[in-house]
Amino acid sequence: xxxxxxxxxxxxxxxxxxxxxxxxxxxxxxxxxxxxxxxxxxxxxxxxxxxxxxxxxxxxxxxxxxxxxxxxxxxxxxxxxxxxxxxxxxxxxxxxxxxxxxxxxxxxxxxxxxxxxxxxxxxxxx
Numbered sequence: 538x539x540x541x542x543x544x545x546x547x548x549x550x551x552x553x554x555x556x557x558x559x560x561x562x563x564x565x566x567x568x569x570x571x572x573x574x575x576x577x578x579x580x581x582x583x584x585x586x587x588x589x590x591x592x593x594x595x596x597x598x599x600x601x602x603x604x605x606x607x608x609x610x611x612x613x614x615x616x617x618x619x620x621x622x623x624x625x626x627x628x629x630x631x632x633x634x635x636x637x638x639x640x641x642x643x644x645x646x647x648x649x650x651x652x653x654x655x656x657x658x659x660x661x662x663x
Contacts, residue, residue, distance in 0.1 A: 548590050548642040549578050555650035561657055563588075569635055575626045579653070584660040585635045588653055589626075592642050595619055601643055636660060 544566040556563065556579065564580040569587040577587035593601035597616040605612035627637045636656055640649045 551646035
C-alpha cells in the first residue's frame with residue numbers, strides 16, 4: 538500500500554486547479570483538528586470546510602467498487618474499516634463545527650469545485 542499516493546492524486550489535482558481558479562485558497566493534506574490523526578484533501582480553515590476526495594476502491598463506492606479477487610476477506614474488512622473511520626471522522630468534525638464535503642474520485646471536477654466554492658462562500662458569510 539506504500540505505492541498508493543496519500544495526496545496529489547489526479548482527482549485531487551483536477552478539483553484543486555478548479556477551486557484555485559475560482560479564487561479560493563486552501564491548505565492541502567492537513568488535519569482539520571490538530572488532535573485528530575485524520576487528514577483532509579482540501580481544508581478551508583477560516584470557513585471550517587474539510588473536503589475529502591475518496592477513492593472508489595479504498596472507500597467502497599456504491600457505483601464503482603469492485604471486490605478484490607485475491608485476499609478478498611482482508612480487502613473487504615479493510616474497506617469496511619475505512620468506511621467506519623470516514624463516518625467517525627465526519628461526526629467528529631461536525632461536532633467541532635466543521636462542514637464536511639465527501640466526494641468520489643469519479644465525480645466531475647468542475648461540479649465538485651462549484652459545490653466546494655458555494656459552501657466555502659456561504660460559510661464565510663456566517
